[in-house]
Amino acid sequence: MKNDIHDLGLVLDSRVRLVVIESWEELRVLEAIATLAIKRSQTWYTWNQVEGLQRLGFGPALDAEGDLSDPEAALEHVRRQREPALYVFCDLHPFMHSSKLVRLLKMIAMEPAEQAPTLLLVSHELALPAELRRLAARIHLSMPSDEQLAAIIREEAARWTERNQGRRVRTDSRTLEQVVRNLRGVTHEEARLLARKLIVDDGAITQEDLPVLNRAKFSLLDMQGVLSFEQDTARFAEVGGLARFKRWLADRQAAFSGADSADVPRGVLLAGVQGSGKSLAARAVAGLWGLPLLRLDFAALYNKYIGETEKNLREALAMADAMAPCVLWIDEIEKGVAEDGSDNGVSRRVQGTLLTWMAERRSRVFLVATANDVMQLPPELIRKGRLDELFFVDLPQAAVREDIFRIHLASRGFAVDRFDLPSLAAASEGFSGAEIEQAVVAAVYSAAARQEDVINEHVLEALNETSPLSVVMAERIQSLRSWARERAVMAD
Template structure:
């Protein structure tokens, strides 16, 4: 059934109390006006600034009652014909016992006609006595056609305000903009579309990063997600050839979804995510950033530490809010860094970790049949695999579990070349094979730190960095694979038969 049909059915059933949470009051009023064409009722709107006004006749400019909440309820009770009463931001007045009692009498039809009372507001919390009598109705978010119409309207407004100058439009970019506006109300989508158009009089691929930021700022009301402005490209990451190829194979299916022209797309499940295990400092975080860059979508980071709350149930509520925000920001990559710290098994926290794990697993499973959240790709990273719950590692939770190992000789050469280039140092001036051999057992982060330390030594000695200085720094460094040889060895042994090598 359509949104209008659902609402009409509630009116026909004389539903006594309907609660609608929305920021778009105008759209709700318009929806009820449309419903009157199928089921007639007198239609009224009340607000504290305008009082009670009738909307189904050409008399909207005439107030039929004072703005006082109690007086409005009394008029509703004494009305001689049944009607629909849209009460805007009325719920704060239900804190008064008299107003609450008056509304309960109307809803329970005590000496009152069978009215349909509709409470409209951005967030409505009712007293328990009224909440049990209420039906909540959620207006559906605009579809792609409605959003495309909206973008065209704003483009026309731009032309009107700029002497007929037309907006420069890239058709493919507009399709992506419309796809990224999905999940927003018409009001929010219009605000963002107008900002993009009026910024430079154009709609093109350059608008997509700005759209992602604006949408994130609008939807991340919980504050538990972090927008990572600096993503990376796979060219900036050494090694991980198998993982890069795996991502590239799934790129078009993830980004385009049902809009993809590929005739075989319906045979392919949308990619859900991957778990990256590995030795510390081997590039898991960089790979998470590069995955977002490879897909060409925003990167959101979920910090489990911000979710935990001392009050019962609040932690799970925070997780629900964060995941709901991620769904509305789709398509995106959701990066859960060091996931073991938030889901480590144990009973010291009163079972909070187990409940958080349970909700996360349920959400991951339900995404298979949810088109919107199917475009949230999870990248979870972990260092301590033995602290991860077994339920998370079961086949099917993630599409794949990759192990990011210590770099091999060829990858170490690539790491050296990348970090030297970032510091405007010509890699050809160094004996990279010899340096890579000396750095056996080093992680990528340790190789980078050796270059940083060698540069400080060169600066102190007023001499350019060369192979000898860098070699000396490498030989003076004890990598993690030596300092914690047993733990690193155990992790690599565990991963050998249980995971897919990233390289």
């Protein structure tokens, strides 16, 4: 709060007459303004459409005629004042379409007299018309620090203890640190609400609460599907093959998590054949490193309104920075950054925003991007410095196919030793991991229809009835594999 008051004081000292404060914490904003007004012995007034214009604190009484719940009448009153008072207008954004209202704001902002009021516009979001942007100053409230988040959790725990006959909230230091880390990026009041939800049910903060916390947080932040929290982070034991990629990650885990590491790993691009396990590997990175997994959806990112797509991307990347350390997964990245001459330059601007963030970020966000058609990607995206390495996930070899069969059969409760894995691996030459899984699923359906137990022959039959992508799209797959042979590191 002290920093927010200090920043607001500096803006007022610069004699800017129009100040925009975007925040979800209206009460906290009003508290900061009240503290500053009292400190400076300034009169201050507030306006909203329900209560109209009201004087708060000390100073001359409000002397005005007309309906001051009308925003234009209230602004006309402010424009005529000749005292250095603060006028705080809450939620003026629905009225910004009025040309008269915009003109009144401009006249207040351009007032040259030293004894003139200062207008502060407070809203969760406020886009100023072009004619006002250079006349206004913007202030953003600071987000709570880790120490403040921990203090909020302790305060909510103490309140729970008071209401429950002195019983103490159960937790441990490791879980508490993770909760604090996962609360980054929310406001003070949002952090208090989320902490209260964690505690109120059973008086405990445990590891089982972390997924609930992250789902509640992303629901609260309302990223409109652009950025989502992925709960299902796979274990690498569930990923067949990729031995070289696994070793690469293991070698860099300490450097990423170490507080004193100067060269923090930045990310990887996983290119390869469709269904080869790239998305599963991306999930497994978060599982291996024990980090939250965020998924950026380019399909939800694009908006028909000019500028909204880039804004959505900036907000999503800022959220990822706030969640650090974490893993950010961009699936099928080529669909979002490949240039398209028919989109009025949106894809080019999105590409520029993403490239700038990748090059300049200082947060511990490990980027895992996957691509089916790597040749559509711009070369500046995959250069070293923005990403650490380009891995190619090829069709699995025989030994890896055996592992994949073992994983999918065991996950469905079958005794793996009842199956001839070498024969299944031989029969699935050219199959991707996804196609192998679907063959197992088809065998389960077939056996159930015949009221039989699933055996080796059911799986072989499903394989024989399947035409893998390596056959259907043979030329395209071979071209992709030839491209990667000399340009990428084989993940297996």
